[in-house]
Amino acid sequence: MPEKPLVKSSPSFFNNPRNRSLIYQFLLLIGLAYFFYGIVSNTLANMEARGIKSGYDFLSTTAGFDILMSLVPYDATHTYGRTFIVGLLNTILVSTIGIILSTIVGFLMGIAHFSHNWLIRKLAVAYIETFRNIPLLLQIFFWYFAVLAALPSARQSMSFGEMIFLNVRGLYFPGLIAESGAGIVYGAIAAAIAGIFILIRWAKNRQNETGQQFPVLSTSIGILLGLPLLALFVSGFPFIWDFPALKGFNFRGGITVIPELMALALALTIYTGAFIAEAVRAGIQAVPQGQREAARSLGLKESKIMKLIIVPQAMRVITPLLNSEYQSLVKNSTLATAIGYPDLFTVFVGTTLNQTGQAIEIVFMTMAVYFVINMSISFVMNRFNASVELAERN
Amino acid sequence: MKRVTSVIATSLAIGLSFGAQAGTLEDVQKRGNVSCGVSTGLAGFSQKDEHGTWSGLDVDVCRAVAAAVLGDASKVQYKPLTAKERFTALQSGEIDILSRNTTWTHTRDTSLGLNFAGVNYYDGQGFMVSKDLGVKSALELDGAAVCIQAGTTSELNLADYFRANGITYKAITFDTSDQTRGGFESGRCDVLTSDQSQLYALRIGLKDPASAMVLPEVISKEPLGPVVSQGDDAWFNVVRWSLMAMVEAEFLGIDSASADKAKAEGNPSQKRLMGSEGDSGSKMGIPAEWGYNIVKQVGNYAESFERNVGTGSPLKISRGLNAQWNKGGIMYSSPVR
Numbered sequence: 213m214p215e216k217p218l219v220k221s222s223p224s225f226f227n228n229p230r231n232r233s234l235i236y237q238f239l240l241l242i243g244l245a246y247f248f249y250g251i252v253s254n255t256l257a258n259m260e261a262r263g264i265k266s267g268y269d270f271l272s273t274t275a276g277f278d279i280l281m282s283l284v285p286y287d288a289t290h291t292y293g294r295t296f297i298v299g300l301l302n303t304i305l306v307s308t309i310g311i312i313l314s315t316i317v318g319f320l321m322g323i324a325h326f327s328h329n330w331l332i333r334k335l336a337v338a339y340i341e342t343f344r345n346i347p348l349l350l351q352i353f354f355w356y357f358a359v360l361a362a363l364p365s366a367r368q369s370m371s372f373g374e375m376i377f378l379n380v381r382g383l384y385f386p387g388l389i390a391e392s393g394a395g396i397v398y399g400a401i402a403a404a405i406a407g408i409f410i411l412i413r414w415a416k417n418r419q420n421e422t423g424q425q426f427p428v429l430s431t432s433i434g435i436l437l438g439l440p441l442l443a444l445f446v447s448g449f450p451f452i453w454d455f456p457a458l459k460g461f462n463f464r465g466g467i468t469v470i471p472e473l474m475a476l477a478l479a480l481t482i483y484t485g486a487f488i489a490e491a492v493r494a495g496i497q498a499v500p501q502g503q504r505e506a507a508r509s510l511g512l513k514e515s516k517i518m519k520l521i522i523v524p525q526a527m528r529v530i531t532p533l534l535n536s537e538y539q540s541l542v543k544n545s546t547l548a549t550a551i552g553y554p555d556l557f558t559v560f561v562g563t564t565l566n567q568t569g570q571a572i573e574i575v576f577m578t579m580a581v582y583f584v585i586n587m588s589i590s591f592v593m594n595r596f597n598a599s600v601e602l603a604e605r606n
Numbered sequence: 607m608k609r610v611t612s613v614i615a616t617s618l619a620i621g622l623s624f625g626a627q628a629g630t631l632e633d634v635q636k637r638g639n640v641s642c643g644v645s646t647g648l649a650g651f652s653q654k655d656e657h658g659t660w661s662g663l664d665v666d667v668c669r670a671v672a673a674a675v676l677g678d679a680s681k682v683q684y685k686p687l688t689a690k691e692r693f694t695a696l697q698s699g700e701i702d703i704l705s706r707n708t709t710w711t712h713t714r715d716t717s718l719g720l721n722f723a724g725v726n727y728y729d730g731q732g733f734m735v736s737k738d739l740g741v742k743s744a745l746e747l748d749g750a751a752v753c754i755q756a757g758t759t760s761e762l763n764l765a766d767y768f769r770a771n772g773i774t775y776k777a778i779t780f781d782t783s784d785q786t787r788g789g790f791e792s793g794r795c796d797v798l799t800s801d802q803s804q805l806y807a808l809r810i811g812l813k814d815p816a817s818a819m820v821l822p823e824v825i826s827k828e829p830l831g832p833v834v835s836q837g838d839d840a841w842f843n844v845v846r847w848s849l850m851a852m853v854e855a856e857f858l859g860i861d862s863a864s865a866d867k868a869k870a871e872g873n874p875s876q877k878r879l880m881g882s883e884g885d886s887g888s889k890m891g892i893p894a895e896w897g898y899n900i901v902k903q904v905g906n907y908a909e910s911f912e913r914n915v916g917t918g919s920p921l922k923i924s925r926g927l928n929a930q931w932n933k934g935g936i937m938y939s940s941p942v943r
Contacts (some may be wrong), residue, residue: 263836264697264719277761278777288765361792380793381751460749461739461796462776466885471794552756552779563779566757569718571697 213326224249229550255572261395270568271296277563281470286401292564299559300581306473306555307394310480314541315534318488319492323518327403327435333505344486349547351483356475356551366462377456383469384456407439408432472553476545484541495526527600535593539586546582557580620725629701630834630841631891639681642668643701644684649807650915651707651727651922660684664705666910667726667832668812669903670848671703674896679903688781690757693718696835703845704833706802709759714833723845726907727915728927728936730824731763732802734809737819739796744823749774753786753795755779760800763826782855785809790818801828806921827893843890851897853939854879855906857930865902869895879942886942897942905936 225231259266270292278288283301286294324336343351361380364370369379377384415426456466499522507517546557556578565574635638644652652662665684671892673679685701696704697719707729708714710722741747744767755763756779760885768775776796780786787808790798798808812818832849834842855861858876860868867881877883879897887894890937903911915923929935 261837262719265717276765278765280777288769365793376822462749462751464749549781562756563689563761569693571694
């Protein structure tokens with residue numbers, strides 16, 4: 213019996229779902245590419261037609277304006293490219309201060325939420341509920357226009373031991389000017405930090421092997437203070453004190469913290485701290501009650517239970533939340549523009565954009581910067597998250 | 607395939623709809639109002655009263671254009687802008703005219719895609735200090751903290767002036783002129799710098815105006831005027847000549863009270879400006895009585911000046927450079943003919 217001809221099993225090319233979806237995706241891609249090409253080419257054509265300059269040549273042109281605060285040498289003779297660097301560093305500075313301080317405030321307040329002391333517990337709740345619910349811009353204005361602007365004028369400064377001064381223009385404290393030989397001291401500080409890391413590792417290994425604990429904290433502080441002090445004596449104090457002094461209108465010399473930075477850092481810290489406190493609270497509550505009871509039955513102290521049992525487990529919940537709080541903080545720092553703190557947004561998207569008129573280039577560069585900063589934070593926090601994750605058996 | 611076709615058709619349509627733009631003059635006539643960028647509040651130049659009505663020297667330019675094009679000076683939509691926002695608003699077509707005490711400079715005229723349609727106030731940058739400082743000259747300001755509005759020519763002039771004189775300062779920047787005044791009052795800075803006209807306006811707003819004084823130095827030339835987008839000559843002409851008409855009316859001795867008389871029985875130049883002779887309006891594509899509407903509804907330049915910044919206002923600024931050319935100033939209009 214001759215075999216029946218096989219039924220044609222494969223559908224036609226266009227009826228194959230796989231092929232169809234590939235074709236649709238390909239066409240969509242072409243459509244999207246055309247759409248963006250249209251936007252870009254039309255923008256360029258329109259700008260050309262209206263006589264608006266484009267390109268990045270402006271970055272090497274002299275800026276001609278001054279910036280209130282700069283971490284690198286800057287004056288009006290530097291270029292617009294330099295204003296980008298100045299603004300970027302100021303953004304990184306206020307974000308770093310904000311992230312460190314808000315983490316400290318957030319953890320303290322989050323843990324205080326579980327305190328057995330009624331007053332501390334209620335204060336933590338009041339702090340979280342108040343500052344979480346007030347718009348950040350309002351808080352910045354509060355610190356800048358209500359609190360810091362009420363400080364006395366330069367000539368009636370508050371003085372702390374004639375060395376530290378606080379007035380409406382900022383906080384002034386003595387600085388150190390390095391002379392030759394200062395390298396030894398810097399080296400000693402670096403050695404101290406490296407030594408502490410080694411000590412921590414050694415103490416941990418020792419505890420794992422013998423069960424004996426080593427007073428890591430007090431020893432670390434000793435190393436951190438002792439080694440540089442020793443270096444200072446050996447090298448004969450290669451620094452000159454630079455005291456702030458009232459000359460003419462303002463204090464000169466020493467280190468100045470401008471009120472714009474204080475107000476912004478304070479507002480970011482307190483606002484983000486409240487959110488972090490909530491994240492910490494959520495993380496601690498997510499740890500099963502049985503863990504705490506088990507730790508108690510082992511006879512651990514309450515402070516040890518928190519440090520060794522609760523917080524490490526809570527970190528699994530807290531870390532992803534911290535990541536997004538840190539990213540928000542960096543983005544929120546652009547509110548600097550409201551009080552004139554010279555961050556990237558104020559300096560570059562504000563003044564530089566206005567003086568050059570090159571909005572598209574400048575906004576693009578600035579968006580790229582915030583994108584990169586936040587991706588870096590995300591990268592670091594994801595690595596950290598991986599280290600605190602529950603180690604599952606595969 | 608039908609869906610795919612429609613996707614392509616849509617994206618083609620989006621692609622083709624880019625770029626098409628009509629002239630501003632037709633847009634304004636179709637829309638029935640002039641969109642005008644003004645300051646966020648600057649006494650004498652553009653400020654809003656308690657009823658929400660805008661007034662000021664810069665506002666009068668917008669009103670003159672509305673009167674010329676639409677026959678009604680009140681058909682203006684005001685958009686308050688900070689110094690930082692103003693050029694972007696004009697470049698993006700959000701406003702038709704920028705009339706916001708804006709200095710005419712080479713960079714702005716040549717690289718921002720803008721055209722300055724004329725000058726409605728000749729200004730110069732100065733300094734305001736608190737009287738208790740005991741400062742008599744700007745050269746004594748070494749080490750001072752200076753409050754300044756961000757994104758202005760003042761910011762650049764200030765840097766130039768202090769550098770040229772070898773003295774140092776700290777620039778404290780703010781977004782609006784009100785915030786600048788706030789900084790000055792709270793003592794954040796010793797000095798406030800801006801165009802002189804603004805200094806007088808800001809000084810009036812201080813809690814105690816007598817406590818501050820304006821230093822004698824004028825460190826820059828600041829010709830302020832209305833700005834339009836580059837590449838729209840018809841609209842540029844309308845704005846330029848609306849401003850000219852106010853100055854010309856003063857020169858010809860026509861004010862809002864005498865506009866009717868000048869229109870009916872004036873001399874030939876007066877009649878040409880008032881539109882009862884010649885065809886000056888149709889050459890610009892606007893009503894023949896454009897000049898009459900401006901003078902009747904807004905007034906001539908002298909009326910506008912005295913009402914907003916001169917003797918009729920708290921600012922009490924004298925005409926100075928802004929007087930007519932035959933009276934010691936440099937305000938000069940080309941003839942309407």
